[in-house]
Amino acid sequence: MKNPPIVSLRGVHKYYGNYHALRGIDLDIGAGEFFSLLGPSGCGKTTLLRTIAGFEDPSDGVLLLDGKDMAHVPANRRPTNMVFQSYAIFPHLTVAENVAFGLRRRSDLDRSAKQKMVEESLEMVGLGGYGGRAAHALSGGQRQRVALARALILHPKVLLLDEPLSALDKKLREQMQNELRRLQRHVGITFILVTHDQEEALIMSDRIAVMFEGEIAQLADPQTLYRRPVTRRVADFIGVMNFLPAKVDGRTLEIAGLGRAEVQPDQAPSGMPSGSGHIGIRPETMSVLFEGEKTPVRVADGKVVELAYYGDMTYYQVLLDGTESPVTVSMKNLVGRKVLERGDRARISWDERSLVVFP
Numbered sequence: 001m002k003n004p005p006i007v008s009l010r011g012v013h014k015y016y017g018n019y020h021a022l023r024g025i026d027l028d029i030g031a032g033e034f035f036s037l038l039g040p041s042g043c044g045k046t047t048l049l050r051t052i053a054g055f056e057d058p059s060d061g062v063l064l065l066d067g068k069d070m071a072h073v074p075a076n077r078r079p080t081n082m083v084f085q086s087y088a089i090f091p092h093l094t095v096a097e098n099v100a101f102g103l104r105r106r107s108d109l110d111r112s113a114k115q116k117m118v119e120e121s122l123e124m125v126g127l128g129g130y131g132g133r134a135a136h137a138l139s140g141g142q143r144q145r146v147a148l149a150r151a152l153i154l155h156p157k158v159l160l161l162d163e164p165l166s167a168l169d170k171k172l173r174e175q176m177q178n179e180l181r182r183l184q185r186h187v188g189i190t191f192i193l194v195t196h197d198q199e200e201a202l203i204m205s206d207r208i209a210v211m212f213e214g215e216i217a218q219l220a221d222p223q224t225l226y227r228r229p230v231t232r233r234v235a236d237f238i239g240v241m242n243f244l245p246a247k248v249d250g251r252t253l254e255i256a257g258l259g260r261a262e263v264q265p266d267q268a269p270s271g272m273p274s275g276s277g278h279i280g281i282r283p284e285t286m287s288v289l290f291e292g293e294k295t296p297v298r299v300a301d302g303k304v305v306e307l308a309y310y311g312d313m314t315y316y317q318v319l320l321d322g323t324e325s326p327v328t329v330s331m332k333n334l335v336g337r338k339v340l341e342r343g344d345r346a347r348i349s350w351d352e353r354s355l356v357v358f359p
Helices: 045-053 095-103 111-124 140-152 170-187 198-204 222-227 232-237
Strands: 005-016 019-030 034-038 060-065 080-083 158-162 190-195 207-212 215-220 242-249 252-255 259-262 275-281 286-289 299-309 313-320 327-332 345-350 356-358
Touching: 005 045, 005 190, 019 045, 019 190, 019 215, 034 045, 034 198, 045 060, 045 080, 045 158, 045 190, 080 140, 095 111, 095 140, 111 140, 111 170, 140 170, 170 190, 170 198, 190 198, 198 222, 207 222, 207 232, 215 222, 215 232, 232 242, 232 275, 232 356, 242 327, 242 356, 286 327, 313 345, 327 345
Parallel strands: 034 190, 034 207, 080 158, 158 190
Antiparallel strands: 005 019, 005 060, 207 215, 242 252, 242 275, 252 259, 275 356, 286 345, 299 313, 299 345, 313 327
């Protein structure tokens, strides 16, 4: 976090009867940061977002927005605005009327000033000239942009996004991910995104908090989170990672199917285990060696038991000799490079620097 915090939570708990939804959340989110809350359904991420927004009151703890305690401050008095998963667009209103809805109580602005603000907001989200259109006639992506314009027209210090892209198809979703990131850089305010999509969080965020069962399991920038997850559970949730048992002697590992490796202390983020543990290795850090290619230092042998061809990539399931479960190896499909078939023997190269060690 480069800038001073605009959102601070200290010891925040939330109970629903006997259910403990948030368990002592301590968190600082910087001004101008694109921050993501990532986790599976029911982990508490939306409850945390709604607590920041003022739609939920914490059962215990302190929430500060821009340095001010938000205890007993209602949602409409907070320097935040929220874009909901459903967009909450009014179908009977025009695009301009939807965007202007939040200005209806601004008695300090005359009609022309409000109209100018609406036009500027629509231009910002790429909908210039759409003001007169009927909201019910818009596509999903356009409705999402209207919801963004309506939230941004009030100039909040923090924009809260509750899975705003989940209803879009894959191609439009990828396009809107880039648009949201560009928009956030343009307006310069803090965005807090709730998502269960790991790829979405990695693409868009400055930092990510991974949540399980009401707690933050790891808080880091995307590269650190992907390359150095602190627990096996985080590693398993972020992308694809292979796990293999290992015997540990200091920094020396004897890894099932791979052999011996020497690791550095930073490759064991939660501490080097003693005696035995597991290593994690990403599919893209392993490669299938083809005939004629230079043999690297680290090589393991196995058999292809399954594969998935994606056009640009092939994902192989390889059962390494001496192991019981296959590992995933991803390979770029270059011109002239053959695709192996089920049952083929395979030589797998790997790099010990890509290993992560878990207790």
